[in-house]
Amino acid sequence: MKSAVETLNPTRVRLTVEVPFEELKDSLDAAYKKINQQVTVKGFRKGKIPARVIDQRFGRGAVLEEAVNDALPKFYTEAVNEADLNPLGQPEVDITELKDGELLAFTAEVDVRPEIEIPDYSGIEVEVDAVEVSDEDVEKSVEQLRGRFASTKDVERAAAEGDVVTLDLEAKVDGEVLPDGVASDVSYTIGSGELLDGIDEAVKGLEAGGEATFTSQLKGGSAEGKDAEVTVKVTKVSAKELPELDDEFAQMASEFDTLEDLKADSRKRLENMKQYDQATQAQERVLEKLLELVEVPIPEKLLEDEVNTRKHNLEHHQLGQMGLTIEKYLEFQGKTVEEFDAETKEQAVKGIKTQFVLDALVNKEKLGVDQEELTEHLMRRAASSGMSPDQFAQAVVEGGQVPMLVGEVARGKALAVVVEAAKVVDTNGEVVDLSDEDEETAAEAVETAADGDAEGDAEEAK
Missing domain, CATH: 1.10.3120.10 (Trigger factor, C-terminal domain)
Structure with a gap:
């Protein structure tokens, strides 16, 4: 086998490969064997049909096609290794010459990994954020931990920021109640932003039993993305009660004593x-x-x-x-x-x-x-x-x-x-x-x- 490489651009090459016909012998034998297993000829047992009969009945061209398809990947790989290429993806192969008993010639165009020269990188300088933890950062972290240990207590007053309210919801689009637009006993912390846009403003100031209606774009469900008229009823208002920040809290919330x-x-x-x-x-x-x-x-x-x-x-x-x-x-x-x-x-x-x-x-x-x-x-x-x-x-x-x-x-x-x-x-x-x-x-x-x-x-x- 002979092969040559032509560089088309820094990331693509064309391989030109010539294969003497005798190097196709194994693939030709495999092609005859495969065809033998697939066809039947009267007078011959399956798998025992002579090559000359296969050539006469099915054409030498069919055998050559099967043999070439079998051989191409092997010769392409040999050419790639010989040229020490790093191919990317599959090649575009074109058979340029096929002379029975003489020669197989083909070209293969393929993308290759470009040659990269790594420069001196020792002079690289970058700036990053400083590691600074303020007292406010620490207080915020402790407050978040404190919030996880909060309890709630029902109150008889208007709902305010941070309160936990229990809600009944009903959503309408074009005046019709949505089949998935009704929900009861929904627990919601005012200010958390976990429900619909506009709900915080609607429920603030409402006591248990109070209702409000507002318009909001639905984030999911059967009418996702549409504007809905939402009626919300507050059935219960609960205030969060945070534990005292003291040594007792530290012992309850962590492995520390103080x-x-x-x-x-x-x-x-x-x-x-x-x-x-x-x-x-x-x-x-x-x-x-x-x-x-x-x-x-x-x-x-x-x-x-x-x-x-x-x-x-x-x-x-x-x-x-x-x-x-x-x-x-x-x-x-x-x-x-x-x-x-x-x-x-x-x-x-x-x-x-x-x-x-x-x-x-x-x-x-x-x-x-x-x-x-x-x-x-x-x-x-x-x-x-x-x-x-x-x-x-x-x-x-x-x-x-x-x-x-x-x-x-x-x-x-x-x-x-x-x-x-x-x-x-x-x-x-x-x-x-x-x-x-x-x-x-x-x-x-x-x-x-x-x-x-x-x-x-x-x-x-x-």
């Missing part, structure tokens, strides 16, 4: 959360700086496939699970179809570029992934998917996704190398030491950059 110890622990937890956020912010900003340093040509077909995949996942998975249509999503986002398409393409380009650059960095730094790192990553991915580690691992193996997970871990390690070499300062001008941050955090930053913001926007739309 309120001061509880507050100190809250401060420490808030600091840890902000340090994690700071590390993630640093990694994302370092990655952005790295991508700015590198020119990466993007294969057109790969980009087209990535854009279509992102649209499909958003519409049929993320939005579908939330009961949203793409139209509702765009309405919520205030975007036109053209703006959505442009943003999706931009996110896809960034995702592909991120993968290419970090994969090149993995090769340059000769970074490997051991079993412990892969297991840790698998556990985290399982937790985020809502599956048990065993279930997730089985799904990964059955779906042939192990190389994908290995790639995610390796790219996280590559980004961690760049972050460690970068200069990171906070908004106070202090140098931030991220040497202790694990590579899993970097892997999350890589996934965020690769996936874009559509999922977060979808969650907000819900």
Whole structure:
């Protein structure tokens, strides 16, 4: 077999392959055997029909076609390996010559991973938010904990912000009560924003037995998106009673003996959360700086496939699970179809570029992934998917996704190398030491950059 490579552009090549006919022998034998099992010829047992009879009865062309279809993947793979290419996707194959007994010639055009030169990244500098926890932050955290231990007491007065009210609701559209528009004994905390727009204003000032009518756009149900006339009746008003903030509360709500110890622990937890956020912010900003340093040509077909995949996942998975249509999503986002398409393409380009650059960095730094790192990553991915580690691992193996997970871990390690070499300062001008941050955090930053913001926007739309 002879092969040659022609570079069409930085991300696409054309392979020209010539195969002497004798190298098709195994595929020809397999073709005769296959046809033998599929046809019957009077006077011959099934599977025992001579090749000359098959040629006479069914045509040599049919045998050649079967043999070539069998042989092409093998010769294409040999040509790819010989040229040391990294193909992306399936090739477009064109048989240019087929001479029985002499020669098979074909071309194969395919997108390839571009050659990327990683520049010196040691000069990258980024600024991140400082880790600052105020007394107000601590008080807010303790108040949230206090609210979880609140009790309620029925009161005979007008409902006010923060009260828990029991409601009967009736929704009408065009004067007709909706079949799913009636609800009784609904418990609602005024100001929580968990029910309909406008309900807070309607129930404030009402005592038990009071009614009000207001107009609101329905967020779900048979008349989702339509304006409804909603009648609300307050059947009970209850005031929240918060426990006293003292040592007794600390002992009830936590493992600490004093309120001061509880507050100190809250401060420490808030600091840890902000340090994690700071590390993630640093990694994302370092990655952005790295991508700015590198020119990466993007294969057109790969980009087209990535854009279509992102649209499909958003519409049929993320939005579908939330009961949203793409139209509702765009309405919520205030975007036109053209703006959505442009943003999706931009996110896809960034995702592909991120993968290419970090994969090149993995090769340059000769970074490997051991079993412990892969297991840790698998556990985290399982937790985020809502599956048990065993279930997730089985799904990964059955779906042939192990190389994908290995790639995610390796790219996280590559980004961690760049972050460690970068200069990171906070908004106070202090140098931030991220040497202790694990590579899993970097892997999350890589996934965020690769996936874009559509999922977060979808969650907000819900």
